[in-house]
Structures are given as structure tokens and as C-alpha cells.
Amino acid sequence: MPRPSAKQPDxxxxxxxxxxxxxxxxxxxxxxxxxxxxxxxxxxxxxSWEEQAACLLAADAQERAAAIHRVSAAACYEKLGQYARTVxxxxxxLAADLPDDYRARVEAQRVRCVxxxxxxxxxxxxxxxPKQSPTLP
Amino acid sequence: xxxxxxxxxxxxxxxxxLYLEHCAVMAVALMSRLSEAPCEFLVECEGFxxxxxxxxxxxxxxxxxxxxxxxxxxxxxxTEQPKxxxxxxxxxxAALLFAHLIPDGQLRVTDEGDRADYWLPRLRRALEVSxxxxxxxxxxxxxxxxxQVLANPRHWDGYVVLCCFGVAHRLIRWSHHYQExxxxxxx
Numbered sequence: 001m002p003r004p005s006a007k008q009p010d011x012x013x014x015x016x017x018x019x020x021x022x023x024x025x026x027x028x029x030x031x032x033x034x035x036x037x038x039x040x041x042x043x044x045x046x047x048s049w050e051e052q053a054a055c056l057l058a059a060d061a062q063e064r065a066a067a068i069h070r071v072s073a074a075a076c077y078e079k080l081g082q083y084a085r086t087v088x089x090x091x092x093x094l095a096a097d098l099p100d101d102y103r104a105r106v107e108a109q110r111v112r113c114v115x116x117x118x119x120x121x122x123x124x125x126x127x128x129x130p131k132q133s134p135t136l137p
Numbered sequence: 138x139x140x141x142x143x144x145x146x147x148x149x150x151x152x153x154x155l156y157l158e159h160c161a162v163m164a165v166a167l168m169s170r171l172s173e174a175p176c177e178f179l180v181e182c183e184g185f186x187x188x189x190x191x192x193x194x195x196x197x198x199x200x201x202x203x204x205x206x207x208x209x210x211x212x213x214x215x216t217e218q219p220k221x222x223x224x225x226x227x228x229x230x231a232a233l234l235f236a237h238l239i240p241d242g243q244l245r246v247t248d249e250g251d252r253a254d255y256w257l258p259r260l261r262r263a264l265e266v267s268x269x270x271x272x273x274x275x276x277x278x279x280x281x282x283x284x285q286v287l288a289n290p291r292h293w294d295g296y297v298v299l300c301c302f303g304v305a306h307r308l309i310r311w312s313h314h315y316q317e318x319x320x321x322x323x324x
Contacts, residue, residue: 018154022155024246025156025157025246025253029160033159033216068247068291069247071249072247072248072249098290102288105249
């Protein structure tokens with residue numbers, strides 16, 4: 001039968017993980033009800049909390065768990081159309097030791113998002129090089 | 138066979154790491170089409186037995202609900218398609234089972250892009266949940282979900298909760314699955 005983990009959980013990390021999880025499920029609920037603008041805002045908040053959870057997990061040498069939360073944050077940013085940020089997070093996640101099938105899914109997601117970044121940049125440069133920051137999402 | 142009766146609203150406070158109000162509402166939207174409150178399900182456990190069952194592997198689950206939830210549920214079918222309703226209702230019933238029958242059974246979720254992954258962090262278990270209105274789909278769906286839960290990136294053991302909201306069959310198949318050990322894999 002199941003047994004709890006022997007290691008005492010870090011209360012701060014637990015709160016961050018609960019917050020990220022709650023926001024993800026709330027974003028899903030808002031999307032279910034067709035409230036897209038609110039769902040998008042909640043998804044952005046969830047992504048930020050997932051990144052912070054990953055940071056704390058990595059600092060605690062829980063590299064695989066950190067990678068899973070980076071991938072979760074990346075999934076949020078991809079839905080938000082922030083592909084460059086998605087690629088960065090997926091790259092960091094892929095630095096961890098991951099199961100082969102999971103790694104393959106994450107790599108496929110990264111390839112897809114790199115293609116989106118290139119497409120967006122091509123669009124930005126289509127009418128000559130801009131002299132300001134690219135207006136990428 | 139033991140019978141348990143709980144209000145679906147229990148899931149809201151039982152899982153602080155999830156927003157489950159809408160799942161409760163969708164569960165009531167679906168259950169109230171099938172019966173008056175409480176709506177009864179036969180729950181069949183595979184590979185484990187919850188502590189309160191004293192070794193039994195089947196029990197009756199009666200799910201009740203309150204007036205305000207019923208009022209919200211009446212509005213669900215105006216905007217929702219059946220499939221999301223069935224899936225969210227299944228999450229609600231899974232959350233109810235873990236809240237009452239599995240100590241330290243609090244749930245969390247992560248985003249996998251095309252789907253949500255549920256976890257039982259205190260127990261170090263993954264969870265896959267699915268719902269259907271057709272009993273004939275249970276076998277195939279159970280095989281798919283078992284494979285999915287064991288493919289979780291943490292390599293944790295896992296539970297599968299499959300809920301059938303059939304007119305004639307209201308059934309929950311609740312199973313526990315162990316990861317294959319390396320020495321087993323070699324054999």
C-alpha cells in the first residue's frame with residue numbers, strides 16, 4: 001500500500017506547489033466556461049508559480065521534479081503564445097535526467113516551439129530589420 | 138458490501154491544491170440526469186483495498202449534493218458539450234474517493250500541454266482519471282489509462298479512476314498499478 005515520502009516537505013515549497021496547481025485548475029475551469037480572457041490571465045499566473053516551484057525544487061537538488069514543473073510552465077507559455085520563453089524552459093528541463101518517452105515528448109514540443117519562434121521572427125523582419133525590440137508575444 | 142454516502146461539495150476543502158468547484162457542478166449536472174440525489178455507484182477496486190474497507194474490494198458510493206450546486210448544475214448543459222462534462226465529473230468523483238478513503242490523498246495537477254497530469258504528492262503516486270457514458274468503453278479506456286499512468290515522468294506507481302455514468306450502469310473502476318522493477322524487466 002502507499003506510504004508517504006520519508007523526507008519532510010518544505011512548507012514554502014508546498015505552498016508554492018499548491019498555488020501553481022490551484023491556478024492551473026482554475027485556468028482550466030475558466031476555459032471550460034468559455035471565459036478565455038480570465039483563463040489566459042490565470043494561466044500566466046500559473047506559469048509564473050510553476051517557474052518558481054521549479055526554482056525551489058532545483059535548489060533542493062530535485063532535478064526531475066524541477067524539470068516537470070518547467071515543462072508545466074512551458075505548456076502554459078506555449079498556450080499564451082510566448083514561444084521563446086517556452087523554448088528556454090524546455091531547454092532547461094531537458095538538462096535533467098528524464099525517462100526516454102517523456103524526453104521525446106519534451107523535445108518534440110521544443111522543436112515545435114522553435115519553429116514558431118522562427119516563424120514569428122521571419123514575420124517581424126519581413127519588411128526590413130527593425131531598430132527596436134521585436135514585438136513578439 | 139459497505140455503503141458510503143458523501144456530499145460532492147466535500148472535494149472543495151479536501152484538496153487545497155486544486156480548484157474543484159466546477160468539477161463538482163459538472164458532476165451534479167451529469168448525476169442529476171441519472172437519478173435523484175444521492176446518485177449511487179458501484180465501486181470496484183483492483184490491486185488494492187482502501188483501509189476502511191477491511192480487505193473488501195467493492196463498495197457502494199452514494200453521492201449527494203446541495204441546493205446551490207444543483208442550481209449551478211442546471212446551467213451547465215446550456216454551454217457545455219457532454220465530453221468535457223463527463224471528464225470533469227470523473228475528476229470530481231476521483232477527488233471524492235481520495236478525500237475520504239485514502240489518507241494523505243490530496244491531489245495536485247501539472248500541465249502537459251494537451252492534457253493535465255494529476256499527482257498524489259504525499260503518497261508519491263500518479264493518477265489518471267477518465268469518464269464515459271458507455272460501459273463497453275471501460276476495458277479499452279482502462280488499458281489506455283493504465284499505460285499512461287505508468288508512463289508518468291516521475292516513474293511513480295499510480296492509480297486509475299474510470300467512471301461510467303451510464304443510464305443502466307453507474308460504475309467506478311478504481312485500480313492501483315506498480316511500476317515494473319528493473320529486475321522484473323530483465324526477466
